[in-house]
Amino acid sequence: MAKILQANYMAKCIGCYSCMLACARTVRHSFSLQQSAIQIHTAGGLQSRFLADICRGCSEPACAKACHCGALLPRNGGGVRFIPEKCLGCQECVEACVVKTIRFDHTSNKPLICIQCGSCTRFCPHQVITMEVREDGR
Amino acid sequence: MAVKPVPRILVINLAEERVETIRREDLAPFIGGIGVATKLFSELVDVEKDALDPVQPIILANGPMSTIFPVVTKTVAVFRSPLTGEWGESYAGMRLALAMRMTGFQAIVIKGRAKRPMYLAISHQGVRFKDATALWGLSVSETGSILRDLESGRGHRSCIRIGPAGERGVRFANVNVDTYRHFGRLGLGALFGSKNLKAVVIHGEREEPIENFAQYSRVYKEIYNKAVTTDIMDKYHGIGTAINVNGLNNLNGLPTKNLQQSSFDQAAAISGEAFAEQSLIRKMACAGCPVGCIHIGLHRREFGPGYDYESKNLSYDHELIFALGSFLGMSSQEKIYELIDAVEELGLDAISAGVLLGWVTEAFEKGILTEEQLGVRPAFDHSKPYLQILRKLVQQPNELYRFLALGAYAAAQRYGGQEYAMTLAKNEIAGYHTGYANILGQAVGARHSHLDNAGYSVDQKLKDKSPVEKVEALVKEEKWRNVLNCLTICLFAREIYQLDTVLAALDSIGIPSTEEELEKLGEDIFRLKQDTRRQLGYDFNQVEVPKRFFETTSVTGNLNREAFQEMVEHYKAHTCPQN
Numbered sequence: 035m036a037k038i039l040q041a042n043y044m045a046k047c048i049g050c051y052s053c054m055l056a057c058a059r060t061v062r063h064s065f066s067l068q069q070s071a072i073q074i075h076t077a078g079g080l081q082s083r084f085l086a087d088i089c090r091g092c093s094e095p096a097c098a099k100a101c102h103c104g105a106l107l108p109r110n111g112g113g114v115r116f117i118p119e120k121c122l123g124c125q126e127c128v129e130a131c132v133v134k135t136i137r138f139d140h141t142s143n144k145p146l147i148c149i150q151c152g153s154c155t156r157f158c159p160h161q162v163i164t165m166e167v168r169e170d171g172r
Numbered sequence: 173m174a175v176k177p178v179p180r181i182l183v184i185n186l187a188e189e190r191v192e193t194i195r196r197e198d199l200a201p202f203i204g205g206i207g208v209a210t211k212l213f214s215e216l217v218d219v220e221k222d223a224l225d226p227v228q229p230i231i232l233a234n235g236p237m238s239t240i241f242p243v244v245t246k247t248v249a250v251f252r253s254p255l256t257g258e259w260g261e262s263y264a265g266m267r268l269a270l271a272m273r274m275t276g277f278q279a280i281v282i283k284g285r286a287k288r289p290m291y292l293a294i295s296h297q298g299v300r301f302k303d304a305t306a307l308w309g310l311s312v313s314e315t316g317s318i319l320r321d322l323e324s325g326r327g328h329r330s331c332i333r334i335g336p337a338g339e340r341g342v343r344f345a346n347v348n349v350d351t352y353r354h355f356g357r358l359g360l361g362a363l364f365g366s367k368n369l370k371a372v373v374i375h376g377e378r379e380e381p382i383e384n385f386a387q388y389s390r391v392y393k394e395i396y397n398k399a400v401t402t403d404i405m406d407k408y409h410g411i412g413t414a415i416n417v418n419g420l421n422n423l424n425g426l427p428t429k430n431l432q433q434s435s436f437d438q439a440a441a442i443s444g445e446a447f448a449e450q451s452l453i454r455k456m457a458c459a460g461c462p463v464g465c466i467h468i469g470l471h472r473r474e475f476g477p478g479y480d481y482e483s484k485n486l487s488y489d490h491e492l493i494f495a496l497g498s499f500l501g502m503s504s505q506e507k508i509y510e511l512i513d514a515v516e517e518l519g520l521d522a523i524s525a526g527v528l529l530g531w532v533t534e535a536f537e538k539g540i541l542t543e544e545q546l547g548v549r550p551a552f553d554h555s556k557p558y559l560q561i562l563r564k565l566v567q568q569p570n571e572l573y574r575f576l577a578l579g580a581y582a583a584a585q586r587y588g589g590q591e592y593a594m595t596l597a598k599n600e601i602a603g604y605h606t607g608y609a610n611i612l613g614q615a616v617g618a619r620h621s622h623l624d625n626a627g628y629s630v631d632q633k634l635k636d637k638s639p640v641e642k643v644e645a646l647v648k649e650e651k652w653r654n655v656l657n658c659l660t661i662c663l664f665a666r667e668i669y670q671l672d673t674v675l676a677a678l679d680s681i682g683i684p685s686t687e688e689e690l691e692k693l694g695e696d697i698f699r700l701k702q703d704t705r706r707q708l709g710y711d712f713n714q715v716e717v718p719k720r721f722f723e724t725t726s727v728t729g730n731l732n733r734e735a736f737q738e739m740v741e742h743y744k745a746h747t748c749p750q751n
Contacts (some may be wrong), residue, residue, distance in 0.1 A: 048464035075327030
């Protein structure tokens with residue numbers, strides 16, 4: 035079964051942003067953290083804890099259901115595959131995402147979709163984020 | 173010489189509420205960071221006018237490697253120091269370099285004085301001048317909480333602000349950067365206050381594509397692996413800089429009780445190991461640093477009967493444990509946390525505040541200062557009187573407190589006790605008593621910091637070398653650090669960013685350079701700083717070295733003034749042979 039990104043150990047996060055840099059770099063070939071599909075931020079300032087806005091790898095993804103042009107396809111094991119050439123930029127997926135973690139890049143007129151590649155986890159110095167098989171098996 | 177990118181500079185005039193962006197090709201060879209800031213400052217400073225005059229500029233700069241390489245996390249501020257009157261240079265981490273990068277500006281110049289309290293919101297789309305009258309007078313943390321709600325950019329923005337100390341012109345007031353880091357030294361906070369500038373919030377969303385993906389990714393990964401999987405950075409992530417407390421204490425190098433001693437019988441209670449085991453609750457990192465050296469401790473305090481408790485998460489480091497700990501004879505972490513909390517909320521530089529309190533204590537013991545003047549009876553190992561003194565030097569109710577707000581050097585000039593006012597070139601000393609190179613390094617370094625040239629390290633590593641060799645090592649190190657600071661690499665990562673790595677990193681982002689070129693850059697900046705600070709009044713013939721340095725044994729034994737003076741002469745011969 036293919037694995038999905040999970041953020042089960044956020045209490046260990048030091049806020050180094052290496053994951054965001056890795057996503058923007060490897061997937062989008064960009065230095066800009068805006069281009070990262072994973073977003074780290076605090077719950078309420080730096081004295082509070084860190085949170086990760088990530089694709090939750092739904093087994094029946096609402097974003098794929100909402101996509102009318104076949105750009106988002108359910109992925110075996112959870113999450114979606116993204117076919118950018120088919121995307122027209124309607125932003126229906128952004129609206130549909132249950133946990134509201136899909137952001138839209140107006141420059142390319144495409145959503146920033148997590149492709150569950152695990153690049154971010156390879157640059158996490160404390161294994162805060164990991165690739166795991168969906169536990170509920172759905 | 174290979175062509176370098178031209179930095180984009182944002183110039184903000186607070187009085188006129190106007191901004192302009194400039195691109196200057198002649199700044200390109202300076203690459204960024206301290207290079208660009210030094211050049212701009214040397215042109216813009218008015219050497220005839222006081223440090224707090226509205227014409228004086230504040231320059232913030234980062235570099236082309238900022239955030240996009242591991243541990244390249246710093247932003248430099250250059251200004252005329254309100255504390256020393258001469259060269260002001262200070263570095264801060266956290267999110268500031270990242271936020272600046274995403275705005276697309278490599279340098280920000282702030283000039284003029286706002287007509288009323290103001291904060292700036294800087295983005296890739298420009299600058300908004302915002303009313304800060306409701307924020308004036310608020311503590312550092314409260315200001316941060318309010319701005320967090322007022323401004324957008326959660327997670328990517330940076331919020332730098334001053335506390336009451338900066339507003340009221342305390343000459344060693346700091347600028348807090350994102351809660352846990354600071355432009356700490358040399359009084360940038362007072363300069364913000366004099367400009368009616370309470371805070372600057374920076375947030376950019378500029379897209380920046382990678383040109384040479386394969387090469388850049390390879391170099392990034394190599395450096396990342398060095399930072400994370402080797403033991404080079406262990407010291408900083410593990411116990412952190414506070415590991416020095418025990419180490420220096422065992423070697424007679426930990427300034428204690430106003431440097432009346434160089435070892436502390438209570439050091440075990442306030443060592444890095446003790447902090448880690450008893451009150452450390454988490455570690456944090458600056459954006460782009462996988463090491464995470466920021467150690468956060470839990471300060472838990474009972475504020476009333478019936479188990480009423482408050483708690484705060486405070487950042488500690490060696491310098492804070494020295495200045496607010498051993499230097500004041502503090503025997504418990506709790507007392508140190510109380511003082512850290514106070515300097516954080518008021519917005520004071522922790523080192524200067526602690527070293528000043530050390531002088532106050534001894535001056536009080538010797539009868540130079542009285543309880544009537546102070547309102548309290550300061551004593552080593554007692555935090556409560558110190559808390560009152562810190563608050564009062566912000567309020568400045570009488571002449572003594574007005575002088576204390578000018579720093580230890582000015583206060584000792586007025587009241588006496590210069591021989592134990594622990595400053596070098598008017599800046600309060602850092603937490604090392606290692607020997608001659610440490611004293612000389614801080615006395616002659618551009619910003620009078622232990623980080624200018626690492627004299628404390630030269631004393632220990634070149635222990636058996638001649639004075640001339642030590643002087644040469646100091647100068648060489650200061651020049652190379654100018655290069656690292658053009659790139660705003662955190663100096664904790666200097667072992668990772670040796671010449672080859674620096675060249676590889678620059679090349680991978682389209683900035684080819686050579687060893688000769690970087691050497692010349694370090695040299696040029698060194699000279700430019702020397703020239704500028706001479707115009708600002710610095711003269712190493714005038715630097716006073718308090719007698720106390722020669723009374724208390726150091727890591728390298730007992731020191732004497734004659735031997736120190738000999739090193740000063742070597743330094744002068746080495747750096748300005750024409751004299």
